Amino acid sequence: MSKISTLNEKPLHEALKRWYAQTGDIFEVSVDGFVIDIVRGDLLVEIQTRNFSAIKRKLEKLLIDHSVRLVYPIPRKKWIIKLADDGNSPVSRRKSPKHGSFEHIFEELIRLPELLKDPNFSIELLLIEEEEVRRYDGVRGWRRRGWVTDERRLLRVVDKLILNSPTDMQAFIPTTLTEPFSVNDLARATDNSRRMAQKMVYCLRIMGCVAPVGKRANAILYARRTTE
Template identity: 75%
Template sequence: MGTPQIGTLNEKPLHEALKQWYAVPRDMFEVPVDGSVVDIVRDDLLIEIQTKNFSAIKRKLEKLVVNHPVRLVYPIPGEKWITKKADDGSTVSRRRSPKRGTYEQIFYELVRLPELLKNPNFTLELLLIEEEEVRRFDGVRGWRRGGWVTEERWLLRVIDRRILKSPADMLTFIPTTLAEPFNVSDLAATTKINRTLAQKMVYCLRTMDCLAPAGKKVNAILYVRLTTGANSTESRYKEKYK
C-alpha cells in the first residue's frame, strides 16, 4: 500500500468522494499553500471542500483569501438514506429520511463567516446531494438518538449545484414576491423555512450589506433589500428612516 498524501489520513468517505467528483484533469490534490494544505489547486484557484461546520475552516479561509482566489464547496443533503449497521457490519435497517434539504440551509453555517463573501477572492459553491448516512449503536455517545451515532456519510449522487460569487448573489434567496418592507416572520413564511433559519439569513444578509433595517412594526424590525446608486433602495430608505 502506498503512503497516503498529506491531509488524507483522516478523510471521511463523503469528503473524499466529493473531491474526486469535483476534480478535473490537471488538478493537484493536497497542496501546501501559505502554511495550509489545500484540497484541490486548479491553476490559481484554491478549492476547499467542507462537509462539517465552518468554524473549523474559518481561519484557514481568511488567511488564504488574502493572496489567492478561494472557493469553498459545501454539500447539503437534499435527499438522505439512513442505514443502521450492526457491529459485524451487517445492515439492521435502511430507510429514506422524510427530511429534504434546501439551499437555504447554508445559512446555518454561513453565520460563522458572513463577511467572506464581501471579499472578491472568495466564492461559495453549494452542492445539493443525495447521501447515505451510516449509523452504529453506541449507548454512551448516542443517547440523544436512542443509542445510534453517525459513523460515516457516503455520496450517492450530486443533484444540483449553485455558485455564489458576491453578496449580490445572496439576494436570490429572498423571493421576488416578498413585498418590502418585510420582517423575519414574513421571510420565513414566504420561503417556507423555520424562523430560526430566517433569523440567520437576515443576520448574514445584513452583514453582507444586502439588507437594511427600515423601521419597526409593533416590535418586529422591518427590512428592505439594498442595491447601489443614488436612486437605490438603500439611499431612499436610509433617508426616510435616518
C-alpha cells in the same frame, strides 16, 4: 490530472473530491502552511462537509493572498443506515423525512457571513443525495438514543449553485416579497422556519443585502439594499 490522495479522508469528502476533480487539478498541496484539497490554476478549492467554524481561520489566512472556493454539500435526500453490533451488517435503511435546499447554507454561513464580501472568496453549494451510516455507541450517542453517525456516503449530485458575492445572495429573497418585510414574512415567503429566516436575515444584514427600515409592532422591518 495528478493522483487524488484520499489518506484519512471520510467517504463523503473523498467522493466529492473525485466528483469535483478536473483535468489539470493538483491535490493535497501545501499552501502557506495549510494543506489544500484541490489547486486549480490560481484557485484554491476546499471541500467542507462539517461546520464552518472548523475552517474559518484557514480561510481567513488564505484569502489574504489567494482566491479560495469553499465547496459545501447539502443533503437534498438522505437515507439512514443503522449497523448491527458487528459494525458491518446493516440492520435497517430508511429515508429521512427531511429535505435540504440551498437555503440551508445559512445554517453554516452565520459562522462567517463577512467572507463573501471578500472578492477572493466564493462558495459552491452542491445539493446531493447521500447515505448516513450510524452505529450504536451508548456513551457518545446519548442524544440519539445511542446512535452516532459513523460516515456519510455520496449517492449523487443533483444540483449546484455558485455564490461569488453578496449580490448573488439577493436571489434568496423572493421577488414576490413586498417591502418592508419582517423575519416572519421572509419565513412564509421562502417556506422555511422562523429560525432559518432569522439566520438568513442576520447573514444578509452583515453582507449589506438588507437593512432595517422600521418596525411593525415589535417586529423589525427590512428592505433590500443594492450591493456591488
